[in-house]
Amino acid sequence: MFQSLLPFYSFPVFFAKICLVAVLLVCIRGALWFINMLLLQPFFDPLRHLPGPDGALLQSHLQQVMDPVLSTNTYVEWRKRFGRTFRFNGFGKLLMKDLQHDYRLMTFDPRAIQHVLSDTAFEKPWQTRSFMSRLIGRGVRSALWNISYSLNIYFLGIFSMEGKEHDMQRKIVHSAFTPRSVKNMTPLFFQKAEELQECWKNILDEHISPQTKTSPSASMLAGPVAETVIDVAHWISRASFDIIGLTGFNYDFHSIRDESEPVYTAYRRMFNIADKGLNLRQILDLYFPILRTIWPNDDIRETNESLRVIKKAGEQILAERKTAVQVAVANGDEGNESDLLFLLIKSNMSNDPSARLTDQELLDQCSTFFMAGSDSVAVALSWCFHLLSLNPDIQTRLRDEINGISHISDGDISDSSTDSGFHDCDICRPEPPFLAKPAYPRRCRHLPRWEAVENLQYLDAVVRETLRFCPPVHGTIRVATENAKIPLSRPVTLFDGSTIASGRINFARKDCHLTVRKGSYVHIPIEGWNLSEDVWGRDALVFNPGRWLKSYYEPSYKLGPSNLMTFGYGHQSCLGYKFTLAEIKIFIATLLPHFEFKPADGVPISKFNTILTRPFVSGKWSAGTQLPIMVREIK
Numbered sequence: 001m002f003q004s005l006l007p008f009y010s011f012p013v014f015f016a017k018i019c020l021v022a023v024l025l026v027c028i029r030g031a032l033w034f035i036n037m038l039l040l041q042p043f044f045d046p047l048r049h050l051p052g053p054d055g056a057l058l059q060s061h062l063q064q065v066m067d068p069v070l071s072t073n074t075y076v077e078w079r080k081r082f083g084r085t086f087r088f089n090g091f092g093k094l095l096m097k098d099l100q101h102d103y104r105l106m107t108f109d110p111r112a113i114q115h116v117l118s119d120t121a122f123e124k125p126w127q128t129r130s131f132m133s134r135l136i137g138r139g140v141r142s143a144l145w146n147i148s149y150s151l152n153i154y155f156l157g158i159f160s161m162e163g164k165e166h167d168m169q170r171k172i173v174h175s176a177f178t179p180r181s182v183k184n185m186t187p188l189f190f191q192k193a194e195e196l197q198e199c200w201k202n203i204l205d206e207h208i209s210p211q212t213k214t215s216p217s218a219s220m221l222a223g224p225v226a227e228t229v230i231d232v233a234h235w236i237s238r239a240s241f242d243i244i245g246l247t248g249f250n251y252d253f254h255s256i257r258d259e260s261e262p263v264y265t266a267y268r269r270m271f272n273i274a275d276k277g278l279n280l281r282q283i284l285d286l287y288f289p290i291l292r293t294i295w296p297n298d299d300i301r302e303t304n305e306s307l308r309v310i311k312k313a314g315e316q317i318l319a320e321r322k323t324a325v326q327v328a329v330a331n332g333d334e335g336n337e338s339d340l341l342f343l344l345i346k347s348n349m350s351n352d353p354s355a356r357l358t359d360q361e362l363l364d365q366c367s368t369f370f371m372a373g374s375d376s377v378a379v380a381l382s383w384c385f386h387l388l389s390l391n392p393d394i395q396t397r398l399r400d401e402i403n404g405i406s407h408i409s410d411g412d413i414s415d416s417s418t419d420s421g422f423h424d425c426d427i428c429r430p431e432p433p434f435l436a437k438p439a440y441p442r443r444c445r446h447l448p449r450w451e452a453v454e455n456l457q458y459l460d461a462v463v464r465e466t467l468r469f470c471p472p473v474h475g476t477i478r479v480a481t482e483n484a485k486i487p488l489s490r491p492v493t494l495f496d497g498s499t500i501a502s503g504r505i506n507f508a509r510k511d512c513h514l515t516v517r518k519g520s521y522v523h524i525p526i527e528g529w530n531l532s533e534d535v536w537g538r539d540a541l542v543f544n545p546g547r548w549l550k551s552y553y554e555p556s557y558k559l560g561p562s563n564l565m566t567f568g569y570g571h572q573s574c575l576g577y578k579f580t581l582a583e584i585k586i587f588i589a590t591l592l593p594h595f596e597f598k599p600a601d602g603v604p605i606s607k608f609n610t611i612l613t614r615p616f617v618s619g620k621w622s623a624g625t626q627l628p629i630m631v632r633e634i635k
């Protein structure tokens with residue numbers, strides 16, 4: 001047939017015509033997409049009625065919202081201009097095959113936040129889960145992802161689960177975070193805090209001037225004997241890795257002393273890669289995960305290698321912990337083991353067989369603990385030392401309080417394991433809300449040492465204020481999986497002057513709730529909530545631990561533990577809240593009496609968002625997270 005056409009159409013003409021038709025088709029498709037994206041979609045999006053910042057439809061406001069250097073002012077300004085609930089532009093979302101117009105909702109309204117974080121119609125976006133899944137979870141349903149999944153090694157942690165799978169895992173994992181489990185871990189926190197203290201002391205010993213070394217009496221007169229700049233974030237990160245290794249699965253990385261342990265190195269390399277954030281290649285990988293297999297780059301190869309090391313070690317550890325559970329159950333002394341994997345295996349064994357986690361899923365939970373529980377605590381603790389270094393008066397007052405503990409004895413865990421008399425401390429207390437506490441009743445069954453630290457009110461205030469002021473997780477996002485309604489606690493005035501009333505969702509009326517379309521993103525500004533004047537008063541932007549000491553602290557709203565959004569809210573909120581408080585308090589109580597912290601000269605510190613909001617030296621982003629602080633030994 002083609003042969004018969006050729007006399008009429010020379011090949012170049014024929015080819016040119018085909019090209020012309022193809023170009024025309026692409027142009028028509030482009031024009032349709034443009035009309036749909038810029039005119040139709042925004043027109044039918046209910047969020048268009050909400051007030052929000054100006055900007056062309058293709059202009060994104062994401063940097064203003066997500067960059068912690070800009071976000072604090074952005075929130076303050078937008079809230080002044082638009083109220084508690086408004087919309088802004090994302091960067092376009094890829095739904096089905098099309099890049100779609102992307103109005104996003106941001107809300108500071110407690111009822112709306114409560115609803116979005118509790119209602120199963122809202123899930124973590126698959127992009128977030130897919131990004132995390134590379135490290136800790138599955139949970140994404142795209143066909144391409146599944147092909148890639150079958151070719152790679154993925155973890156199946158609770159973080160990337162939704163729906164029933166999530167509920168089932170949460171029930172089992174939750175059982176490893178009971179007050180008693182956390183209490184039993186506190187000796188390990190002390191052990192590692194003391195190791196870190198010793199390491200810092202050794203570093204400082206190298207900086208003692210010869211004169212002071214030969215003259216102990218002079219050093220006593222002079223007070224502090226040595227000082228140097230220490231990258232506090234780096235050391236604390238090593239310590240919290242050790243802690244999560246021990247508390248997670250009874251495995252000591254010894255990374256405070258030596259960073260060369262292979263599993264530690266594997267995790268560290270993998271997290272460092274994840275911390276680079278989303279670059280173009282990673283965005284491509286998200287949408288076309290098969291690329292990771294057919295066109296791996298250095299980061300992907302390194303991540304795969306790390307995952308292999310972790311998997312191999314994990315299998316060995318799992319086998320060892322399973323044997324430990326069997327022996328403990330047979331001997332009836334299960335109460336003495338405190339690592340999360342042990343508790344998970346035990347809880348899994350007592351679960352309905354059909355709902356039990358597989359070995360792989362058990363290991364995945366441990367990787368989840370690593371991902372969720374090591375650097376997050378380290379970052380919070382680092383910010384705490386940073387804030388103390390900037391506020392010498394607060395630092396001195398806190399040190400005086402800690403030094404005022406008359407005696408901290410090393411308790412015996414077994415002494416404290418009787419079941420009577422739980423008292424109202426953070427570890428024992430079943431749930432928030434937090435009210436600034438009077439002195440705790442003295443019926444605690446905790447270790448005497450932990451009890452002493454736990455009872456320090458100013459320490460408690462400093463830790464909570466740090467978690468409010470510098471939340472390690474900057475914000476969270478949910479996506480509507482169906483057209484959904486969101487109730488409000490305050491009315492919202494729309495662009496056209498009409499109002500959406502506050503109150504419960506009223507299905508009979510349209511003006512009693514917000515409506516969002518399937519696929520719309522809702523941003524929950526964790527940092528924004530924590531720094532909101534509506535919630536915390538006019539000094540919301542000031543670091544003021546004293547706010548927690550008022551005899552009766554009653555915030556206007558209650559969302560999350562201590563009314564902090566730091567740990568999220570609802571059925572996917574943080575399981576490690578009490579664990580975190582205990583670890584941070586113990587590290588501060590151990591280190592502060594021995595060291596004084598001052599800002600290092602000429603080293604400005606800024607926040608930078610990777611997965612967590614980390615400290616960086618301003619202008620030196622490529623050097624990675626750092627927190628150089630001048631540390632001086634106190635003799």
Ligand code: HEM
Nearest residue numbers: 372373376377380473476566567568572573574575576580
């Ligand atoms: C300062 C320390 C920490 C902060 C700021 C933090 C923050 C958070 C936040 C905001 C969420 C909810 C995320 C969302 O809703 O999108 C979360 C979830 C979670 N966190 Fe933490 N976390 C911390 C420490 C820990 C620790 C120490 C552990 C465990 C050892 C842990 C385990 C988890 C787990 C398992 C989840 C998922 C819960 C679920 O999906 O049901 N976290 N965390």
